[in-house]
Amino acid sequence: MNEIEPVSTMSNDEKRVLEVLRKLTKAYPDAPRTYLNYRNPFEITIATILSARATDAGVNKVTPELFAKYPTPKKLAEANTDDVVMIIRSTGAYNRKTEYIIRTARMILDNFGGKVPKTIDELVTFPGVSRKTANVVLQVAYEIAEGVVMDTHIMRVSHRLGFTEHEKKPEKIEKDIMVLIPKEKWISYAQLIGTHGRRTCKARKPMCSECVVNNLCPSSELNG
Numbered sequence: 001m002n003e004i005e006p007v008s009t010m011s012n013d014e015k016r017v018l019e020v021l022r023k024l025t026k027a028y029p030d031a032p033r034t035y036l037n038y039r040n041p042f043e044i045t046i047a048t049i050l051s052a053r054a055t056d057a058g059v060n061k062v063t064p065e066l067f068a069k070y071p072t073p074k075k076l077a078e079a080n081t082d083d084v085v086m087i088i089r090s091t092g093a094y095n096r097k098t099e100y101i102i103r104t105a106r107m108i109l110d111n112f113g114g115k116v117p118k119t120i121d122e123l124v125t126f127p128g129v130s131r132k133t134a135n136v137v138l139q140v141a142y143e144i145a146e147g148v149v150m151d152t153h154i155m156r157v158s159h160r161l162g163f164t165e166h167e168k169k170p171e172k173i174e175k176d177i178m179v180l181i182p183k184e185k186w187i188s189y190a191q192l193i194g195t196h197g198r199r200t201c202k203a204r205k206p207m208c209s210e211c212v213v214n215n216l217c218p219s220s221e222l223n224g
């Protein structure tokens with residue numbers, strides 16, 4: 001007797017996003033979890049705070065000196081403000097960011113025993129740490145997925161692919177993606193979609209003719 005095949009309950013978008021991820025996995029085998037340089041949870045936390053309204057490349061230029069001088073939360077908590085300002089000045093908003101990272105270092109010491117916490121609710125208590133920053137720290141440092149990282153690249157590509165109707169509302173876009181894909185795909189989604197946005201689906205001029213998922217994209221110039 002032939003077995004009856006189960007009827008798939010996945011929507012077209014659910015099937016499409018999994019196919020997009022499958023193709024992007026092949027296209028970007030070297031896709032990093034982050035473009036920020038770091039060696040431990042403390043460093044990725046501080047680097048991510050500094051990355052607000054700054055490029056990852058710009059942050060990577062200042063963190064070697066910063067972490068050489070202040071390699072631990074205790075050292076940074078005791079840092080001279082003027083010295084930190086001079087090191088991170090090129091990342092912009094340097095007075096505010098200096099205050100944020102020194103206060104964060106103190107909170108790591110005073111509230112969490114010197115270790116970066118492992119939940120979003122705890123991480124967002126740090127000054128300058130948004131839900132996006134918290135997601136980055138959890139996923140990059142601990143491989144924990146409480147949500148989906150949202151940056152400008154991920155938001156742009158998610159909207160172009162039609163996985164969300166929102167363009168610039170990170171929490172709403174994140175919620176749409178969390179519903180659309182299984183939790184075990186949350187980390188790889190951000191990793192692959194973010195890399196695709198940087199290398200191919202660029203903001204000003206997407207490279208649709210070179211895109212491996214153009215046949216799956218409602219915004220592709222080739223499908224217009």
